[in-house]
Amino acid sequence: MKRIKIKELLSNSSQYIDQQVVLKGWVRTKRGNKHVAFVALNDGSTIHTIQIVLDVAKFNEEQLKDVTTGACISISGKVVTSQGAGQSIEVQGDTLEVIGVADPETYPLQKKGHSLEFLREIAHLRPRTNTFSCVLRLRHAMAFAVHSFFNEKGFVYVHTPIITGSDAEGAGAMFQVTTLDLKNPSKTKEGEVDFTKDFFGKATNLTVSGQLEGELAAMALGEVYTFGPTFRAENSNTTRHLAEFWMIEPEMAFYEIQDNMDLAEEFLKYLVKYALDNCIDDLNFLNEMYDKELIERLKSVVETPFVRLNYTEAVDILIATKQKFEYKVEWGIDLQSEHERYLVEKHFKKPVILTNYPKAIKAFYMKANEDGKTVRAMDVLFPGIGEIIGGSQREDNLEKLQERCKEVGIHENDIWWYLETRKFGSAPHSGFGLGFERLMLFVTGMGNIRDVIPFPRTPQSAEF
Amino acid sequence: MKRIKIKELLSNSSQYIDQQVVLKGWVRTKRGNKHVAFVALNDGSTIHTIQIVLDVAKFNEEQLKDVTTGACISISGKVVTSQGAGQSIEVQGDTLEVIGVADPETYPLQKKGHSLEFLREIAHLRPRTNTFSCVLRLRHAMAFAVHSFFNEKGFVYVHTPIITGSDAEGAGAMFQVTTLDLKNPSKTKEGEVDFTKDFFGKATNLTVSGQLEGELAAMALGEVYTFGPTFRAENSNTTRHLAEFWMIEPEMAFYEIQDNMDLAEEFLKYLVKYALDNCIDDLNFLNEMYDKELIERLKSVVETPFVRLNYTEAVDILIATKQKFEYKVEWGIDLQSEHERYLVEKHFKKPVILTNYPKAIKAFYMKANEDGKTVRAMDVLFPGIGEIIGGSQREDNLEKLQERCKEVGIHENDIWWYLETRKFGSAPHSGFGLGFERLMLFVTGMGNIRDVIPFPRTPQSAEF
Numbered sequence: 001m002k003r004i005k006i007k008e009l010l011s012n013s014s015q016y017i018d019q020q021v022v023l024k025g026w027v028r029t030k031r032g033n034k035h036v037a038f039v040a041l042n043d044g045s046t047i048h049t050i051q052i053v054l055d056v057a058k059f060n061e062e063q064l065k066d067v068t069t070g071a072c073i074s075i076s077g078k079v080v081t082s083q084g085a086g087q088s089i090e091v092q093g094d095t096l097e098v099i100g101v102a103d104p105e106t107y108p109l110q111k112k113g114h115s116l117e118f119l120r121e122i123a124h125l126r127p128r129t130n131t132f133s134c135v136l137r138l139r140h141a142m143a144f145a146v147h148s149f150f151n152e153k154g155f156v157y158v159h160t161p162i163i164t165g166s167d168a169e170g171a172g173a174m175f176q177v178t179t180l181d182l183k184n185p186s187k188t189k190e191g192e193v194d195f196t197k198d199f200f201g202k203a204t205n206l207t208v209s210g211q212l213e214g215e216l217a218a219m220a221l222g223e224v225y226t227f228g229p230t231f232r233a234e235n236s237n238t239t240r241h242l243a244e245f246w247m248i249e250p251e252m253a254f255y256e257i258q259d260n261m262d263l264a265e266e267f268l269k270y271l272v273k274y275a276l277d278n279c280i281d282d283l284n285f286l287n288e289m290y291d292k293e294l295i296e297r298l299k300s301v302v303e304t305p306f307v308r309l310n311y312t313e314a315v316d317i318l319i320a321t322k323q324k325f326e327y328k329v330e331w332g333i334d335l336q337s338e339h340e341r342y343l344v345e346k347h348f349k350k351p352v353i354l355t356n357y358p359k360a361i362k363a364f365y366m367k368a369n370e371d372g373k374t375v376r377a378m379d380v381l382f383p384g385i386g387e388i389i390g391g392s393q394r395e396d397n398l399e400k401l402q403e404r405c406k407e408v409g410i411h412e413n414d415i416w417w418y419l420e421t422r423k424f425g426s427a428p429h430s431g432f433g434l435g436f437e438r439l440m441l442f443v444t445g446m447g448n449i450r451d452v453i454p455f456p457r458t459p460q461s462a463e464f
Numbered sequence: 465m466k467r468i469k470i471k472e473l474l475s476n477s478s479q480y481i482d483q484q485v486v487l488k489g490w491v492r493t494k495r496g497n498k499h500v501a502f503v504a505l506n507d508g509s510t511i512h513t514i515q516i517v518l519d520v521a522k523f524n525e526e527q528l529k530d531v532t533t534g535a536c537i538s539i540s541g542k543v544v545t546s547q548g549a550g551q552s553i554e555v556q557g558d559t560l561e562v563i564g565v566a567d568p569e570t571y572p573l574q575k576k577g578h579s580l581e582f583l584r585e586i587a588h589l590r591p592r593t594n595t596f597s598c599v600l601r602l603r604h605a606m607a608f609a610v611h612s613f614f615n616e617k618g619f620v621y622v623h624t625p626i627i628t629g630s631d632a633e634g635a636g637a638m639f640q641v642t643t644l645d646l647k648n649p650s651k652t653k654e655g656e657v658d659f660t661k662d663f664f665g666k667a668t669n670l671t672v673s674g675q676l677e678g679e680l681a682a683m684a685l686g687e688v689y690t691f692g693p694t695f696r697a698e699n700s701n702t703t704r705h706l707a708e709f710w711m712i713e714p715e716m717a718f719y720e721i722q723d724n725m726d727l728a729e730e731f732l733k734y735l736v737k738y739a740l741d742n743c744i745d746d747l748n749f750l751n752e753m754y755d756k757e758l759i760e761r762l763k764s765v766v767e768t769p770f771v772r773l774n775y776t777e778a779v780d781i782l783i784a785t786k787q788k789f790e791y792k793v794e795w796g797i798d799l800q801s802e803h804e805r806y807l808v809e810k811h812f813k814k815p816v817i818l819t820n821y822p823k824a825i826k827a828f829y830m831k832a833n834e835d836g837k838t839v840r841a842m843d844v845l846f847p848g849i850g851e852i853i854g855g856s857q858r859e860d861n862l863e864k865l866q867e868r869c870k871e872v873g874i875h876e877n878d879i880w881w882y883l884e885t886r887k888f889g890s891a892p893h894s895g896f897g898l899g900f901e902r903l904m905l906f907v908t909g910m911g912n913i914r915d916v917i918p919f920p921r922t923p924q925s926a927e928f
Contacts, residue, residue, distance in 0.1 A: 426564030
């Protein structure tokens with residue numbers, strides 16, 4: 001008989017009543033008495049377990065002893081309406097096979113309620129917990145929703161390079177990638193590292209953003225997006241930073257800053273709505289266990305138009321309020337998390353898109369406004385998260401872009417290929433970046449970014 | 465008026481007849497005479513161009529001069545039935561804006577028929593060619609089909625780590641990732657590189673495969689897959705190798721080798737059928753320009769059951785044939801491309817799945833057969849490509865796996881977390897890897913792997 005998944009059984013339970021089924025999965029708990037044993041079985045397809053009822057007299061005692069938390073078993077039996085509370089159906093076991101034991105003396109996931117810190121140390125086993133199976137199914141759903149959203153709109157998914165010889169994006173400290181002998185690297189006569197001997201014939205790093213390459217593709221294919229890993233070699237041990245994380249970066253020809261904001265808002269609402277529509281069981285669990293306002297907050301984002309506001313107006317609001325901030329507010333500062341969260345959580349009580357930031361605090365490629373002081377940047381600020389999206393209209397005028405490169409010290413030789421998109425068939429275009437793990441923090445309600453990625457990479461930590 | 469994309473206009477042309485539209489895109493060609501100019505406009509949404517007809521008398525002469533190959537323009541005008549050959553509709557231009565010029569003296573993509581080698585040197589512009597826009601749209605379609613296939617089946621997409629402290633997979637030479645000062649790396653008293661001073665506190669590399677981590681997730685979530693970049697620091701300058709490429713790696717609990725073969729065959733057929741169903745315009749172009757048998761070959765893969773054959777039987781066939789091979793065939797050898805292609809292209813004339821390979825030529829994690837000599841490996845061999853998928857049932861018995869680690873010199877300390885999946889709740893499971901660029905070679909008919917990825921990374925080459 002073909003095995004069915006527990007999600008399938010529970011979703012279509014009425015059609016399985018009185019049918020024989022085969023189930024395979026891992027034991028979450030076993031309880032009972034001398035006559036009957038109740039096994040809660042999970043196979044990862046859903047947060048829910050199915051109750052297996054075993055008539056103790058029908059089974060070998062030794063075999064039943066091996067049915068412990070974490071053990072892998074196969075069961076065949078009949079689906080019946082459950083008499084117990086908490087489930088509508090259960091399976092009366094006919095045959096039982098213990099596929100893989102889990103010694104109760106050594107299996108680490110015995111008791112309920114391990115700390116998240118402890119679970120990080122056993123990241124190879126934590127997907128077997130309710131919490132992480134929820135997070136990982138939601139992560140899948142969000143990734144699929146990203147691709148579905150852009151595919152429906154005719155965007156082209158572009159794999160921008162991970163290893164890069166360019167460091168012009170300037171988004172942060174980079175990891176070096178090399179095949180040189182670290183103990184005795186080749187040196188030039190002048191005693192410098194001789195990168196001509198390295199694999200790529202020059203110094204290379206891990207990318208901090210696929211944006212610049214994404215723009216190249218947008219100026220040919222119209223609307224594109226990237227979705228890939230990006231890296232920061234920053235020694236930040238916070239609940240918000242990873243050394244390796246995933247980014248989604250759409251780039252669109254013929255989009256001005258307003259179109260960019262429209263797309264960002266539509267995109268975020270689509271993603272959150274997708275989670276509510278497709279993952280409500282997992283969200284209910286997380287809402288119950290970690291964050292009682294999670295589902296309310298998700299619904300509110302889907303239903304509420306985002307506030308759109310100039311940076312300058314935001315600064316005025318922050319100066320006018322009686323709220324005390326650690327960092328003083330004045331025009332020109334890079335807003336801190338405390339400022340962003342005040343605007344979103346206290347002042348407007350809804351998501352905010354800030355635009356037209358001071359030129360001096362934003363990247364070289366952002367389109368200059370005519371005031372000479374601000375650029376067409378936009379940040380989307382979310383409750384509980386702060387900045388979830390950062391983007392801008394891109395400078396499409398070659399001379400202005402060259403001037404800006406000079407101002408910030410970028411050599412034209414290093415990004416000749418980027419500049420050529422402005423030289424040949426240039427067009428207004430825009431784009432933004434969504435940190436996938438920031439999105440996952442928002443959608444799951446988890447508090448630490450290490451808990452929304454399967455195997456976190458942070459300073460001093462690259463296990464598994 | 466809102467701009468529409470050319471794909472939308474051409475797909476629903478009858479409903480746009482006599483309507484005013486706004487189109488934006490890049491000029492492919494301009495021809496005509498003193499009275500009328502015909503502009504072929506492309507916006508990346510489709511391989512097709514739309515013909516714009518400009519009554520020369522209605523436009524500024526200087527402006528028309530700027531309408532050259534590669535220039536970006538915006539046009540508004542009326543859609544009419546075309547009198548000319550080669551298109552059913554055209555647009556009579558009313559207003560014209562040249563958004564970005566492309567100086568004919570310097571714009572590199574002037575003439576038709578640039579060599580693929582030349583286009584690699586201008587990878588920032590080659591998406592603007594017909595060939596690469598086709599390849600990139602197909603690449604998008606195949607990536608989306610991968611996600612759709614697994615999502616429909618309830619698989620969970622798992623982002624396995626890119627930076628890894630483990631090199632146990634042993635699939636090839638690795639790139640080092642470091643923040644140490646390459647000129648003067650920290651050294652221990654013994655004069656060795658002191659990796660405790662490195663970012664992660666130990667030596668780290670770029671992953672060669674997400675399989676081991678994928679297995680961890682499969683033993684919790686049941687069915688998972690990865691789709692991410694992988695790396696080989698091998699000095700191979702061939703048409704089949706990249707230093708950075710994308711891999712898809714499903715891992716499934718409770719799948720034995722037959723289930724694994726079933727999934728691989730279904731998966732490949734789904735992908736190829738998706739291309740035929742969704743990208744026929746792009747395929748027609750590639751079929752016409754590069755490979756007259758492309759579409760026939762794709763259809764044949766969808767329709768033909770794959771041959772399934774033991775390695776031993778394959779060796780017998782290769783020994784029995786009169787065909788001369790460069791490498792002599794005997795039981796135990798790793799089959800060469802010439803052998804694989806003989807089986808697929810000459811002997812069977814259809815895709816072949818080879819199984820039960822000699823233990824000695826396969827990886828440590830593959831499940832041993834009872835004969836003690838072979839393992840439950842499988843390779844899927846494709847016409848024109850050779851191996852497109854490699855996979856196996858995984859060794860799920862802890863003792864056998866430990867023994868195998870010892871034989872091949874892998875220290876248990878380095879993969880304690882991998883071994884623990886066999887210690888706690890182990891289950892039969894299987895998986896495979898599909899090189900995404902191998903798939904793209906097959907689907908596009910292109911001959912060089914550098915031409916199916918936007919920005920290829922190869923020895924001595926990491927531009928853009």
